[in-house]
Amino acid sequence: MELNCRHVWEFLSGYLDDTLDAAVREDVERHLAHCEVCSAILDSTRNILVLTADDRVFELPVGFSDRLHARLNELIGEEPASPDMTRPDPT
Amino acid sequence: MNDEAENRTELELIAAILGGQKHLYHALVRPVEKKIFMVVLAYVHNPSDAEDIVQEAFLDGYRHLASFRGEARFSSWITTIALNKARARMKRSAAHAEVSLDDAGDEDRAPAVSPALLRDWREIPSEALERNEVRTLIRQAVSELPESYRTVFVLRELEELSGEETAAALGISLALVKVRLHRARIQLQKTLAPALRSATEPHRKNRWPSWS
Ligand SMILES: [Zn+2]
Numbered sequence: 001m002e003l004n005c006r007h008v009w010e011f012l013s014g015y016l017d018d019t020l021d022a023a024v025r026e027d028v029e030r031h032l033a034h035c036e037v038c039s040a041i042l043d044s045t046r047n048i049l050v051l052t053a054d055d056r057v058f059e060l061p062v063g064f065s066d067r068l069h070a071r072l073n074e075l076i077g078e079e080p081a082s083p084d085m086t087r088p089d090p091t
Numbered sequence: 092m093n094d095e096a097e098n099r100t101e102l103e104l105i106a107a108i109l110g111g112q113k114h115l116y117h118a119l120v121r122p123v124e125k126k127i128f129m130v131v132l133a134y135v136h137n138p139s140d141a142e143d144i145v146q147e148a149f150l151d152g153y154r155h156l157a158s159f160r161g162e163a164r165f166s167s168w169i170t171t172i173a174l175n176k177a178r179a180r181m182k183r184s185a186a187h188a189e190v191s192l193d194d195a196g197d198e199d200r201a202p203a204v205s206p207a208l209l210r211d212w213r214e215i216p217s218e219a220l221e222r223n224e225v226r227t228l229i230r231q232a233v234s235e236l237p238e239s240y241r242t243v244f245v246l247r248e249l250e251e252l253s254g255e256e257t258a259a260a261l262g263i264s265l266a267l268v269k270v271r272l273h274r275a276r277i278q279l280q281k282t283l284a285p286a287l288r289s290a291t292e293p294h295r296k297n298r299w300p301s302w303s
Pocket residue numbers: 004005006008031035036037038039
């Protein structure tokens with residue numbers, strides 16, 4: 001089936017997750033092979049998702065991990081078992 | 092270092108904790124605490140509320156660890172506990188009376204978003220994230236997503252839950268997860284493709300007069 005650009009955009013997410021039916025996937029690929037706009041949209045989306053998922057983008061509030069583990073310690077009711085259990089968060 | 096604990100599988104750790112090595116619970120929590128916080132923050136949008144909820148969820152997780160069956164991953168089990176707490180808190184809060192994440196909101200019936208149109212895309216390497224400006228652009232774009240898209244997006248892309256795990260944690264259908272994830276991704280491409288290109292290629296700044 002001949003897809004236009006708008007159709008391809010609707011399949012973008014499924015294409016990235018590889019959840020499209022084989023026939024649809026082929027149609028999308030055939031379109032991408034000659035459409036530089038859809039190819040650029042796909043490449044930019046993929047690139048942006050990688051950047052967004054990078055650990056550096058979102059940060060925990062300062063002291064979050066210390067406060068969490070201190071509260072857990074109160075419940076667990078044990079002295080910190082070993083030094084490595086209380087090491088500061090590397091971030 | 093903590094190699095001994097880190098090398099054990101989740102189920103081995105849990106067995107050891109239930110067997111009396113209670114302190115190993117910290118080692119179970121550490122690898123997932125950031126992701127759980129991100130998910131809850133996407134839902135409640137307030138860092139101090141999110142922190143409270145995450146603490147309570149991990150405390151509950153410890154209390155009820157014996158009931159964890161290992162059918163799900165520990166992180167998706169805790170996510171479900173945390174999101175239930177977040178939901179309960181938002182129901183109590185009058186400010187959120189209008190918001191219901193579990194219903195198909197207007198967004199789901201809205202016409203599809205169109206991506207930003209480009210003729211070419213030069214790969215932005217992850218080193219660009221060393222720049223505060225770039226990280227801020229991305230955080231802003233995610234936080235501006237409609238709430239229901241944002242939660243699905245964070246569960247799938249940042250916490251890396253599967254579609255099925257995400258559907259289960261939110262109590263929505265897999266089909267709805269897919270729709271919301273798709274729209275979140277397109278929306279982010281629309282916002283971020285021009286913005287990141289401008290930010291990383293200063294000489295092209297004026298090619299994108301508006302990206303609203
Ligand atoms: Zn096209």
